[in-house]
Amino acid sequence: MKLLVVGSVAFDAIETPFGKTDKILGGAATFIGLAASVLKTDVSLVSVVGGDFPQEYLDMLESRNISTEGVEVVKDGKTFFWSGRYHNDLNSRDTLVTEVNVLENFDPKIPESGKDAEVLLLGNLHPGVQLSVLEKMEKRPKLVILDTMNFWMDTAWDILMEMIAKTDVITINDEEARQLSGEYSLVKAAQKIHSMGPDYVIIKKGEHGALLFHEGKVFAIPALPLEVVFDPTGAGDTFAGGFAAHLAKTGDFSFDNMKSAIIVGSAMASYTVEKFGTERLQEVTQQDLLDRIALFKQLTTFEVDLYFD
């Protein structure tokens, strides 16, 4: 199946305890597209960049069969830019600069070839923009996956609710799930979020892994314990990309295959954090992915033989 991704293609400048970068390639849709390309999923990006965005980045994406037909270039505009500094624990960061630039008036242009995509991944954008994408599709995609964040809960609640009502799978972090639902228990939070629309609720917990909730069932996966996390930027987007790409590639939206998709996304994300930005993700092979999926299997497999009298 075809995967359509709407989200940012951007510049990042990153500081971690291990070093710093100049302006490098970033953006949610970029990480998602690259993750999809490892799985050789038919993927199309919808985004907007400025005239300052290097053609070589678009060429690199195209060379990996990531369609950039839907990436609008605003010649006299500037590309979205984010700069941040991670703390020593790499779990928290300060934003140093956010220049929204051309993303401010982002009006997604869906290319004809993308309008019949069966799987739609709506990256973290204003929920009004996300809704407008749904309206532009030829027909409703078979699976709508939504990423969002607390900022939209604070500033665009009603329209966010409207968007969530039309969502099949929502991915948010644990604090956002609590804010969205008003419940501290993640089990109760997931129940409330189900009642807002999504059949599947994925709660991302960073270094503590992720939870998937569906019809009273739960799946939990720890993150792979890593010796070195070099740069966490894009890990969540890579996760979402691997997840959505696996579902589009297999066309199977069952709970069991959603679990597989979470493993694929987690394995992919565990590579992203090993180098700055998209650098490591660009090198990942299918064999790398298989290796790390095998590690997840080792990490979580157990047998209990009981011996009761």
Add this chain to the structure above:
Amino acid sequence: MKLLVVGSVAFDAIETPFGKTDKILGGAATFIGLAASVLKTDVSLVSVVGGDFPQEYLDMLESRNISTEGVEVVKDGKTFFWSGRYHNDLNSRDTLVTEVNVLENFDPKIPESGKDAEVLLLGNLHPGVQLSVLEKMEKRPKLVILDTMNFWMDTAWDILMEMIAKTDVITINDEEARQLSGEYSLVKAAQKIHSMGPDYVIIKKGEHGALLFHEGKVFAIPALPLEVVFDPTGAGDTFAGGFAAHLAKTGDFSFDNMKSAIIVGSAMASYTVEKFGTERLQEVTQQDLLDRIALFKQLTTFEVDLYFD
């Protein structure tokens, strides 16, 4: 095999958002003993209480085949008492009262019948007291399991290092592992702690589960996502008790069986938090335990069928 447990038998008074208790039965050794009794493990407690400690509590423990021969009663002393109030998230708490009482001069008396125990669980006490227990054993137990905390790292570093060097399995939480090792990455922290002595390092992460490290291998288990956590008191001790009791019952100290033991401990702890203090744990049946182990299996099982070209 025989399990010998050295730790507190105490009074707790607990406040949670759901209610509060008067002085009720608490203490690490109590939870550990009760967990072991569910598995029908041969278990013996070493502790000290005051003349104010109700005989009915000791009778209850004995009725479950938990030997209290090693629980010294100091007639004119008072039992250790802790009182705390949990915050709304149940993940943090304030200590309201700590009366150390007879535990201040605790000099563990190992009963003759316990001196040849093959598995020794040293609950969270001054490391000097923990070391003195090892010296009183007839011979070194086959497996020494140590629980400790940041307080001893701050106040008794050298003797704690001496104790850790004689330990096979150490259980600590993630912040303590970081403090003990000076490493933020838990993988690196576990490596450093291995080099201090223990072959097995268990890192407890509360609502995020636990990690087991051994010779470069890792096992990760999420906590069971619960709809209601009523009172977290004793969850960590129940976990340690289920863990140690499974190992003593099976006499198998392999990595694979350590994984099983972690599941048994986690399943047991998931019951403890459902009511105040030891109330729920006292009701747990072997069937309950099997049911929850099956839930852990469901929670963590996945298959990934890949489809690479």
